[in-house]
């Protein structure tokens with residue numbers, strides 16, 4: 001799984017960050033923005049290899065110093081690094097970069113490192129397979145091949161939810177032309193304005209079956225990057241079809257949202273499951289259930305918390321699941337502010353989003369997106385929550401409140417944190 005690094009390059013992270021300034025920022029898609037970073041003192045950059053990642057140190061006003069890894073999404077040029085960051089719904093650093101960092105903002109940067117790079121000693125075809133923001137190392141590698149005019153057969157395979165989420169569409173097609181590479185783009189949920197043959201090549205998800213039919217399994221090096229379920233599917237599927245481990249190269253970004261959420265590209269109900277859902281709905285209707293009965297059963301259940309709040313953010317509905325998860329009884333919760341379940345450091349950010357949503361009537365998470373945030377129990381314990389929200393509007397379309405359906409995922413979150421740490425340690429080793 002691990003590539004050998006050409007001589008003269010660093011295989012370990014530089015512990016002393018250098019001061020860089022954001023030289024420019026570019027919107028790559030609805031969710032991904034690129035930041036070009038230049039050394040603040042104008043010095044030249046050390047060499048690195050396309051596919052490697054740097055460590056970014058950000059000083060967030062009032063929130064301290066944070067360290068995150070970001071792949072350099074463009075080939076080395078000696079002058080700047082480009083990183084391309086997906087805005088995580090409640091992410092600390094990605095939100096700061098998207099919402100607050102601007103041209104001139106200073107950050108610390110550790111030298112690029114990592115072994116997710118093209119092997120120098122192999123002339124085998126290369127298949128770059130990514131989902132979502134996992135395409136950043138692939139873009140850098142494609143640019144490197146395009147620039148070097150190395151005689152390499154490259155197949156760039158990318159899965160995105162739709163044209164809005166698809167980053168680097170034009171850049172990849174242009175680089176592929178120069179590198180004589182083949183590009184296949186999958187949209188799992190194409191929008192009406194996404195045109196097959198122009199914006200995407202295939203409607204649906206990237207599958208191992210597709211790779212088996214369209215790429216040379218018996219000789220290619222496979223580079224895989226994306227959310228964990230996608231990586232797991234691809235790596236185990238390719239291995240099951242006989243691709244030996246040394247030809248499988250995986251990069252895991254470790255974003256918690258990606259682990260929890262079924263990824264845009266990897267998700268999307270199949271035709272069969274959609275049909276099964278419709279059948280099941282019909283079956284239930286004919287069995288005499290009414291929507292009111294089903295709704296009441298859901299609300300009365302202690303499985304998930306259902307919490308409704310009015311436009312001011314005061315709790316107006318608190319079900320048995322909320323009692324179980326947060327420890328407050330219905331009497332204790334009704335009429336109180338949602339602050340009772342939000343850890344103090346997250347309140348300002350929460351209310352900013354809440355007020356904006358009430359005023360605009362539009363939630364960026366209103367389409368069923370799963371959010372992952374820390375929560376607070378009555379006994380003061382911090383828990384990890386996944387939730388979806390629904391806006392409640394009056395006849396005039398004004399937002400009168402919101403309903404959240406929340407699940408306690410603390411155990412899974414802690415497991416993922418341990419996994420991320422292990423991956424980081426292995427990457428840094």
Ligand SMILES: Cc1cc2nc3c(=O)[nH]c(=O)nc-3n(C[C@H](O)[C@H](O)[C@H](O)COP(=O)(O)OP(=O)(O)OC[C@H]3O[C@@H](n4cnc5c(N)ncnc54)[C@H](O)[C@@H]3O)c2cc1C
Nearest residue numbers: 069071085086088090091092093094253256372373374384
């Ligand atoms: C080698 C490598 C390369 C990478 N390259 C890229 C890249 O090119 N582009 C890119 O966008 N990312 C990349 N990443 C991921 C990046 O390092 C960050 O993990 C990502 O930007 C999220 O950081 P954040 O500070 O915004 O979110 P964090 O604050 O770390 O939170 C992550 C998510 O977890 C949720 N969360 C936080 N706390 C809790 C809690 N207590 N309970 C439940 N949920 C919680 C948040 O909602 C958030 O969405 C890379 C990672 C690695 C390891």
